[in-house]
Amino acid sequence: MANAPRTLFDKIWAAHVVETLPDGTVLLYIDRHLIHEVTSPQAFEGLRAAGRRLRRPDATIGVVDHNVPTSADRLTAVNEPESALQIATLERNVAEFDVPYIPLADARQGIVHVIGPELGLSLPGVTLVCGDSHTSTHGALGALAFGIGTSEVEHVMATQTLLQKPAKNMRVTVEGTLPVGCGAKDIVLAIIGQIGTAGGTGHVIEFAGSAIRALDMAGRMTVCNMSIEAGARAGMIAPDETTFAYVTGRQFAPKGEALEQAIAWWKTLPSDADAVFDKDVTIDAATIAPMVTWGTNPEAVVPITGTVPDPADEPDPERRAQLQRMVDYMALTPGQKLAGTPVDVVFIGSCTNSRIEDIRAAAAIARGRHVAPGVRALVVPGSGLVKKQAEEEGLDRILLDAGFEWREAGCSMCLGMNPDKLTPGQRCASTSNRNFEGRQGPGGRTHLVSPAMAAAAAVTGRLTDVRELAA
Amino acid sequence: MKAFTTLTGIAAPLPLSNVDTDKIIPARHLKTIERTGLGKHLFDTLRYNADGSENPEFVLNREPYRHAEVLIAYENFGCGSSREHAPWALLDFGIRCVIAPDFADIFHGNSFKNGILPIKLPREICEQLMDDARLGANARVTIDLERQVVVRPNGEEIPFEVDPLRRHMLLEGLDEIDQTMAHTAAIGTYEAMQASDKPWLAGPGTTALMDTAR
Ligand code: SF4
Numbered sequence: 215m216a217n218a219p220r221t222l223f224d225k226i227w228a229a230h231v232v233e234t235l236p237d238g239t240v241l242l243y244i245d246r247h248l249i250h251e252v253t254s255p256q257a258f259e260g261l262r263a264a265g266r267r268l269r270r271p272d273a274t275i276g277v278v279d280h281n282v283p284t285s286a287d288r289l290t291a292v293n294e295p296e297s298a299l300q301i302a303t304l305e306r307n308v309a310e311f312d313v314p315y316i317p318l319a320d321a322r323q324g325i326v327h328v329i330g331p332e333l334g335l336s337l338p339g340v341t342l343v344c345g346d347s348h349t350s351t352h353g354a355l356g357a358l359a360f361g362i363g364t365s366e367v368e369h370v371m372a373t374q375t376l377l378q379k380p381a382k383n384m385r386v387t388v389e390g391t392l393p394v395g396c397g398a399k400d401i402v403l404a405i406i407g408q409i410g411t412a413g414g415t416g417h418v419i420e421f422a423g424s425a426i427r428a429l430d431m432a433g434r435m436t437v438c439n440m441s442i443e444a445g446a447r448a449g450m451i452a453p454d455e456t457t458f459a460y461v462t463g464r465q466f467a468p469k470g471e472a473l474e475q476a477i478a479w480w481k482t483l484p485s486d487a488d489a490v491f492d493k494d495v496t497i498d499a500a501t502i503a504p505m506v507t508w509g510t511n512p513e514a515v516v517p518i519t520g521t522v523p524d525p526a527d528e529p530d531p532e533r534r535a536q537l538q539r540m541v542d543y544m545a546l547t548p549g550q551k552l553a554g555t556p557v558d559v560v561f562i563g564s565c566t567n568s569r570i571e572d573i574r575a576a577a578a579i580a581r582g583r584h585v586a587p588g589v590r591a592l593v594v595p596g597s598g599l600v601k602k603q604a605e606e607e608g609l610d611r612i613l614l615d616a617g618f619e620w621r622e623a624g625c626s627m628c629l630g631m632n633p634d635k636l637t638p639g640q641r642c643a644s645t646s647n648r649n650f651e652g653r654q655g656p657g658g659r660t661h662l663v664s665p666a667m668a669a670a671a672a673v674t675g676r677l678t679d680v681r682e683l684a685a
Numbered sequence: 686m687k688a689f690t691t692l693t694g695i696a697a698p699l700p701l702s703n704v705d706t707d708k709i710i711p712a713r714h715l716k717t718i719e720r721t722g723l724g725k726h727l728f729d730t731l732r733y734n735a736d737g738s739e740n741p742e743f744v745l746n747r748e749p750y751r752h753a754e755v756l757i758a759y760e761n762f763g764c765g766s767s768r769e770h771a772p773w774a775l776l777d778f779g780i781r782c783v784i785a786p787d788f789a790d791i792f793h794g795n796s797f798k799n800g801i802l803p804i805k806l807p808r809e810i811c812e813q814l815m816d817d818a819r820l821g822a823n824a825r826v827t828i829d830l831e832r833q834v835v836v837r838p839n840g841e842e843i844p845f846e847v848d849p850l851r852r853h854m855l856l857e858g859l860d861e862i863d864q865t866m867a868h869t870a871a872i873g874t875y876e877a878m879q880a881s882d883k884p885w886l887a888g889p890g891t892t893a894l895m896d897t898a899r
Contacts, residue, residue, distance in 0.1 A: 256773075
């Protein structure tokens, strides 16, 4: 069946099968393994207990991101003791096991899913894993990238492989031109709104269509990042000239002849024209509007022109109770317009939206305006390199002049694991990926939006249709 | 990993469905660096009052359930996060087997990986076992993985299904790494092929990273 039409996923999968076991489980080779302080300590503990080493420390890289403070004095300031312990443990482990490591003081430190592509560690056609669900981000380059648990982290460390059952193929095609004021975040929120948080369960989603092709790499990463929120095992986008141009010149990417050789293979990866997908969904880009979540999962999303649904309209009692709980938790009223809802905090950052393109989008709205009174607005670049570039472009000045905080790289307020947290009852317009109860801090209320929409909320003090601010 | 063959012990009734990983162990206890020691936070919000004292109503705070080794629950046990703290907390408390009508996928896999046997049985049977469990010390239940049966206190045997590979690994106390280590030669062959076909794929390596200026 060598000539049967295959998808992008099928091709990368097939290129990494070490062995197929009798029950159909595959021993899959892993090309790149990214580790961070939260999900690695017990894996190293396991290796140590069994007297094992890493099979390929050279294909592994460690960085701290989840627990690090993002304040300017973070190298000297005292961190929360449990965070400090996790960070110190990673540093001890990478030294003991000879793993390449990017320390906090390094200019390249940042969120693991930002630095992977940025440094050329994530490449088209590779298998890449990390003990974090948003590893799907790297699929934007045309890689097969997915999050794993701690036992699997240990398994990859020891064997450079994983035991995996093949996933099904799903394609989400977004055709046409996005309306003004909309971006990648709106695309992916609209997709999740349509297919639901379980829409991709058991599948790897390939994003295709002219609206996806037209995205830059940052936008593609935003889309793939959130494929996990649709329940998918991974998300991916076929590599093309945009991808090759992005990879070229990155620190650890192949160079010269090696790069040409790599590109020749990468060009063979896109799904064959007649490849069959188990599930196929098409969305018209022209129908997408700037999106905002109103509830406590990413599927509870509407256009900014929309209203909070009324749980009473839901026939299924279990669903109705769930909707009611969301409305109550979010302190909203059924039928209420989302636009105009006052916010306390604005967070621009996370592995979903903290790349230079995202910061530019926020700065474009912030320029010449000011953060509304009483609102705290944080901008947290995804990596030290993003921060540096933004400063070279003068974006930090625009944001600081407008009253935004300009912070050091890390996961920050994406999850309540470091000092950047919401306090109970605070309402936040956030560019992150999860609006679960308490995700940004106990009792915090999250509205997921794009960077431009977040900046618009910051300067008006309320959820705002960014299109009203343009021009 | 500790082998699992036959277990006879106290079963604790937890008549709840959708017990999520946050209920099993709240996220605020995830900042650990070891697998052990989480047992004291198992079911934290159900088990302790706001002032930190034990809630005497909660099953695991009552005798004989403080020594429970089996947990009986209802649908969709273990939904939520993919982090393995939930099985670690169960194991550290002493629970080696959970019986429920069904489990969240990731939790199900994570349980086997950590030496816990999750058993799926129909709701009616779980209800019977729940009633058995309510009898406390008078009702010890036996889980025989070898023969794939749960033995009720009245001697009735209830057969259950389990993936043959998973069963084998639990019986032998093998973890997946041991299993994969048996394929080391194939992994080496694959690596040699990759190195010649796709030399550009070599990792960044320690030296490269250290050599670069800040
Ligand atoms: S930014 Fe948020 S989602 Fe991304 S890796 Fe960090 S904590 Fe996870």
